[in-house]
Amino acid sequence: MKTTPAVPLLFAASFLLSAAALAADSAATLRLQVDLAAKGKAISPDLVGVFFEDLNYAADGGLYAELLQNRSFEYSATEQSNWGPFFGWDLIKTGDGDGQLGLGDARPVHVNNPHYLLLTVLTAGEGVGIANAGFDQLPVEAGKGYEASFWAYQPFMGLKWGGPGPRADQSKPMPVTLQLQSKDGRVLAESRLAVSGRAWTKYSVVLTPNQSAAEARFVLLAHEQGGLALDMVSLFPRDTFKGRANGLRRDLAQVIADIRPKFMRFPGGCLVHGSGVRAYYDWKASVGPVEQRRAQRNLWGYHQTLGMGYFEFFQYCEDIGAKPLPVVTAGVCCQHAGDSPGRGQEGLPLEEMPAYIQDVLDLIEWANGPADSKWGAVRAAAGHPAPFGLKYLGVGNEDAITPIFKERFQMILDVLKAKHPEIVVVGTSGPFHSGEDYDNGWALVRELGVPMVDEHYYVSPQWFWDNLARYESYDRKGAKVYVGEYAAHDQPKTRSTLRSALAEAAGLTSFERNGDVVQFASYAPLLARRGHTQWHPNMIYFAANAVYPTINYQVQRLFGHNSGDNLLPAALEGVPAGVRLTSSVVRDSASGDVIIKVVNGEDRSFSATVSFASASAGERRLMATVLTGANADVANEDGQPPAAAPVTDESKVGASFAREFPANSLTVLRLRQ
Numbered sequence: 001m002k003t004t005p006a007v008p009l010l011f012a013a014s015f016l017l018s019a020a021a022l023a024a025d026s027a028a029t030l031r032l033q034v035d036l037a038a039k040g041k042a043i044s045p046d047l048v049g050v051f052f053e054d055l056n057y058a059a060d061g062g063l064y065a066e067l068l069q070n071r072s073f074e075y076s077a078t079e080q081s082n083w084g085p086f087f088g089w090d091l092i093k094t095g096d097g098d099g100q101l102g103l104g105d106a107r108p109v110h111v112n113n114p115h116y117l118l119l120t121v122l123t124a125g126e127g128v129g130i131a132n133a134g135f136d137q138l139p140v141e142a143g144k145g146y147e148a149s150f151w152a153y154q155p156f157m158g159l160k161w162g163g164p165g166p167r168a169d170q171s172k173p174m175p176v177t178l179q180l181q182s183k184d185g186r187v188l189a190e191s192r193l194a195v196s197g198r199a200w201t202k203y204s205v206v207l208t209p210n211q212s213a214a215e216a217r218f219v220l221l222a223h224e225q226g227g228l229a230l231d232m233v234s235l236f237p238r239d240t241f242k243g244r245a246n247g248l249r250r251d252l253a254q255v256i257a258d259i260r261p262k263f264m265r266f267p268g269g270c271l272v273h274g275s276g277v278r279a280y281y282d283w284k285a286s287v288g289p290v291e292q293r294r295a296q297r298n299l300w301g302y303h304q305t306l307g308m309g310y311f312e313f314f315q316y317c318e319d320i321g322a323k324p325l326p327v328v329t330a331g332v333c334c335q336h337a338g339d340s341p342g343r344g345q346e347g348l349p350l351e352e353m354p355a356y357i358q359d360v361l362d363l364i365e366w367a368n369g370p371a372d373s374k375w376g377a378v379r380a381a382a383g384h385p386a387p388f389g390l391k392y393l394g395v396g397n398e399d400a401i402t403p404i405f406k407e408r409f410q411m412i413l414d415v416l417k418a419k420h421p422e423i424v425v426v427g428t429s430g431p432f433h434s435g436e437d438y439d440n441g442w443a444l445v446r447e448l449g450v451p452m453v454d455e456h457y458y459v460s461p462q463w464f465w466d467n468l469a470r471y472e473s474y475d476r477k478g479a480k481v482y483v484g485e486y487a488a489h490d491q492p493k494t495r496s497t498l499r500s501a502l503a504e505a506a507g508l509t510s511f512e513r514n515g516d517v518v519q520f521a522s523y524a525p526l527l528a529r530r531g532h533t534q535w536h537p538n539m540i541y542f543a544a545n546a547v548y549p550t551i552n553y554q555v556q557r558l559f560g561h562n563s564g565d566n567l568l569p570a571a572l573e574g575v576p577a578g579v580r581l582t583s584s585v586v587r588d589s590a591s592g593d594v595i596i597k598v599v600n601g602e603d604r605s606f607s608a609t610v611s612f613a614s615a616s617a618g619e620r621r622l623m624a625t626v627l628t629g630a631n632a633d634v635a636n637e638d639g640q641p642p643a644a645a646p647v648t649d650e651s652k653v654g655a656s657f658a659r660e661f662p663a664n665s666l667t668v669l670r671l672r673q
């Protein structure tokens with residue numbers, strides 16, 4: 001990589017420090033001089049975004065608002081050894097009812113949705129049916145509407161092969177009751193309907209519970225001797241984010257939106273390229289009517305319904321004002337695929353590449369094409385005739401930069417350059433911040449003229465402090481950088497400490513200072529459901545009815561709310577060598593506000609004199625937000641008052657004022673225009 005120092009050394013504000021030097025400088029007062037009239041340097045206005053991957057039950061059982069688990073009876077032992085098509089479902093017999101569950105595949109609701117449930121009622125009693133308690137827990141709220149729906153047909157009435165008596169009347173509909181029940185069996189909501197006919201038909205009612213319950217269950221009962229074929233048995237809150245049908249869990253979608261992310265990368269991660277060469281995430285299987293989507297084994301070892309698919313991702317991006325950044329495989333699978341750690345990369349056979357590349361072109365048409373184009377029509381049929389305005393497309397994720405990869409990546413890139421020069425392709429530089437794949441990935445990017453590169457690093461907090469100058473040596477005329485996955489991993493990794501959050505904040509100031517190169521950055525992973533967490537740490541933890549943002553989330557939110565598009569040439573002066581103290585100063589052109597961020601990663605406070613050159617006479621409004629805690633080890637514990645939360649106050653300041661930067665803190669000073 002060429003070394004072109006484009007940012008003054010003034011910006012490098014963090015060096016190693018011996019304890020003796022720290023003690024000697026402890027009384028020093030620092031200076032921060034900001035020239036409000038300075039032209040500054042244009043930086044990315046889109047720095048802070050989010051990266052969504054269906055890991056840790058982030059989609060099904062997470063952001064996707066569906067409340068029932070295994071709604072289409074597609075769970076399988078290939079996903080988890082104790083799973084099968086009836087996982088999550090109980091056979092219910094009431095009164096002296098009797099019946100059984102069978103699995104059908106002969107006459108599916110759609111070829112992409114191959115299995116369904118065959119419920120046989122031998123003796124009706126007071127009803128025979130099925131129950132589902134959701135993903136570990138199914139909370140319902142009194143007075144809120146829940147859409148209970150299912151697809152069904154009537155294979156037979158009476159006994160399948162008839163009994164000794166007269167054959168049952170096959171024209172009779174099957175009466176069905178749908179209920180929400182409390183854990184102890186009290187009926188909270190109920191509705192009745194009848195299933196009739198041999199055609200697969202969708203039935204739906206709204207259930208409104210008369211009481212809240214933290215652990216409810218959904219029950220479907222059939223009331224006549226006979227059979228019932230059932231699929232896509234679903235319970236969906238009506239109160240989704242922005243009220244979207246087939247939408248997202250409101251609280252989780254809102255907490256992400258509250259970051260004000262400027263972009264969203266999806267659907268992964270390793271999930272994209274999959275654990276086998278044809279097991280990649282197929283965007284086409286994720287759009288269209290939900291009952292026609294092809295669920296698949298998730299690379300992270302569970303089931304993904306694709307109910308939250310490309311349409312829902314793009315819709316969510318639009319709803320929160322984030323630019324969509326989908327990622328497609330570069331025609332290779334994960335390097336750990338096929339249970340072969342580090343040795344699993346395989347490429348699609350070259351003769352399959354043209355069809356695969358056509359899928360990528362179709363994605364662009366689906367997102368951006370007119371409503372009367374082949375794929376634009378699919379988007380329009382889903383309720384979005386206007387194009388989504390796709391501009392960025394990731395190709396590859398953390399791939400080993402092998403000849404197999406290079407050949408396929410170039411094939412895709414060449415076609416995209418020729419047919420869609422308006423699309424910014426984001427390449428990959430492997431899984432680490434340095435090393436073979438990083439070097440080879442960057443070499444390939446330079447060779448092929450790829451406009452943007454996705455870098456990933458999961459590292460110690462100290463690594464961030466030691467690498468604040470990383471991007472100063474990057475070629476200003478070369479590819480832009482997308483720090484697509486990063487996080488500071490403290491010890492133990494299960495704890496999202498203040499120390500880790502401040503290290504990320506320090507990293508973010510360095511991204512801002514180098515915002516002419518670093519275009520985007522997204523913490524990873526975003527979401528994790530308690531009890532189904534495969535990876536630590538994550539930005540936001542959640543349960544069935546609660547959301548637990550970490551301190552790291554607060555850092556993302558503060559940077560998301562206080563971004564700028566212009567870097568002012570100012571930094572803390574007088575910082576003793578090695579002290580974990582760094583800053584950035586940006587201007588937001590839209591508001592005219594100047595925003596100073598100071599990160600103090602030391603166990604002691606520092607005071608500084610902040611002064612504004614070119615300031616007009618008189619006082620200005622200063623909003624000061626401080627994120628700090630009792631010490632660097634604190635973490636926000638589930639359901640407890642936060643150990644560290646941002647606190648904001650507003651004051652008036654003149655052209656110069658003194659400011660204390662507390663031990664272990666992020667301070668955001670927003671000078672209002």
Ligand code: AHR
Pocket residue numbers: 053055268269270271397398431485524525535
């Ligand atoms: O963020 C979790 C995983 O980390 C991603 O899937 C992958 O890209 C990286 O290894």
